[in-house]
Amino acid sequence: MIEIPLPGKSVRGSRTGRPIMALLDLLGRRWILRILWELRDESLGFRALQARCEAMSPSVLSQRLRDLGRARIVEQDERADYRLTAPGARLLAALLPLHNWAENWAKSATSLPPAGYSSPKKRSAPR
């Protein structure tokens, strides 16, 4: 059985139960951010959602929709299409600025050395 991160529960990497830790655990699972993104302005059925994500595994999609459902971030409408709940929509709104950031990221990234990033420093200076 897999733990679905919920506020107040112990999650991966934190036993404090702080809500932000549960959220970071949940959002850090593969495809979760993408699913939210694809639901940003329309409801989608299971297979439509799968198609938007270049045919992600149906097993994982099913799992993620359960996760998001239990977290009350996503729900199904009367047609069984998936859509954001009211809190889910607010969460997505908080994520929208990422789009702009990514555009700027793209601009600066193309003007950077193409391969090999600055090698890591070896060790710390004396404390």
Next chain:
Amino acid sequence: MIEIPLPGKSVRGSRTGRPIMALLDLLGRRWILRILWELRDESLGFRALQARCEAMSPSVLSQRLRDLGRARIVEQDERADYRLTAPGARLLAALLPLHNWAENWAKSATSLPPAGYSSPKKRSAPR
């Protein structure tokens, strides 16, 4: 060899090269969001960072720091401590509202049915 998502590159779930897709892929990797969060207002060394995340695997931490380094989101200072770059700090700023959202999430979640969420609808209505 593992692909590090960069704008313009083909990433998991999207061959369009749209920057937002690369970003969602990167942020959706385990521990990435948490690492950014822990670096939000201080530089941390490798082991300190590991300790903040309840002893996450050093192998994964190392991998993630490489990912974030190549994406120019994290860099090392002269003491070899890890810190956010200028764009990295802007990215984090975009993520800060998540904290507030999570707090409200926690409030509403405690007043919900504790187990078993509304069963999924079976199939779609006619189109």
Next chain:
DNA sequence: GGTACCGCTTCGAAAATCGAAGCGCAAGTG
């Protein structure tokens, strides 16, 4: 010399993810 940190790698085990196949169902078609 010895001790105590440090950044980070290695490598086998465990867990998550993938993906092709396909089940059961409802609605539409002839």
Next chain:
DNA sequence: CACTTGCGCTTCGATTTTCGAAGCGGTACC
């Protein structure tokens, strides 16, 4: 009615990712 089509979703073996204990080489201090 039989047949097809599309749907939500599960199953299960293969692949990939993550875990985590151990430890290496280095610096600093004693």
